[in-house]
Amino acid sequence: MTGTLFGLGIGPGDPELITLKAHRILTRVSVIAFPAPERGPSLARRIVAPHLNGTQREIAIRMPLEAGRFPAPEIYDNAARExxxxLDAGTDVAALCxxxxxxxxxxAYLFARLSTTHRVEVVPGVSSLTAAAARAGRPLALKNEVLTVVPAPLPDEAIAARLQGRDAAVILKLGRHVGRVRALLGQLGRAADARYVEHATMASEQIAGLDEAPDPAPYFSLILVPARP
Amino acid sequence: MTGTLFGLGIGPGDPELITLKAHRILTRVSVIAFPAPERGPSLARRIVAPHLNGTQREIAIRMPLEAGRFPAPEIYDNAARExxxxLDAGTDVAALCxxxxxxxxxxAYLFARLSTTHRVEVVPGVSSLTAAAARAGRPLALKNEVLTVVPAPLPDEAIAARLQGRDAAVILKLGRHVGRVRALLGQLGRAADARYVEHATMASEQIAGLDEAPDPAPYFSLILVPARP
Structure with missing residues (x-):
């Protein structure tokens, strides 16, 4: 019997925002895997640290973790092999997300490599989008509003095209793009009601108007743009 | 000391997909409130039923719960008053979402009515969007893809405008609009890769290609449309 790979959504940062299901799996598996920067500690591991018993084998998947940079396919190839x-030895693995x-x-890249050959179960988690909305006291979308999620590294024209109408939007992965996105929102008349949220539900959480957003911003930061009335 | 109103995200349907935080609050408050149809049992209450101890006061907020129909403001006015x-008597309330x-x-409508006068805390939950993606084995968005969430009751032109490009999309609140949306996706060349998901993570879950989607579909159903390569 081969093991199961669990893709565990662990939530936006507050260790209490993990689901009962992810918590149950996390505390029962004997091997955990998680993304980690090329050097230094893993944020995913830190989020679940209060729930770990210290006996689990840990596989750190080292990769570049900056906005706009994507890890080489070999990183996922090697992690999938490990x-x-x-799994082939009959042991379950929880991959922290x-x-x-x-x-x-x-x-998604581990899923693509392993789901055709092994049992893989994806456990959904609380996303940073809804966590940021909750913390900022700003509903993401109501009634029949359209909500668009736009990565900040896209070109100006691509971002503007999604913000020209009335749709609500979340702009993610700000990093060094925060100044550009702020200027763009100003030109489109959508800066006044927008909110900047960094590290929602973590101890380092920051919530501010666009004027006070840091530049550069961290990777885990976003801007909430409400629907135009 | 007045009480706190908690807006509790309880997740998409599987009672185990509630967060540790929502579970802690749910099991400690003495009053719960939840949306319920004009007649019959509440889905929100059913999701958390395994966690209730049977001693809590329950406030059912009766409202029309069909795609495209929105409750009258008086329903929320009355619920907010109750x-x-x-809260004014010093008791916490958990509103199930x-x-x-x-x-x-x-x-959001209770929040708008009560957050300026009372302590309100929003606890984010796992949304049906990511739950459906997890169950269908279909990532919602990768890298710098744009993801658009589109309610099906919108007019054809509004839906088509968001689906003409390459963006990934989730089409929600299908109800009696499923046939219309299916035809539209066909015209736009986006039907083949789309997946229909109903009641993700519940016992009644259904996952199918667009051809097999029921018409009408339930309110809690959606279509996942992957980004165009």
Missing amino acids: IAAV EGDPFLYGSF | IAAV EGDPFLYGSF
């Missing part, structure tokens, strides 16, 4: 060996595994998460 | 009286409170949830 995880497959554990900040927020939700299938919303801009790197788990 | 909840405010409990399917999925996430601020993503197309009716909690």
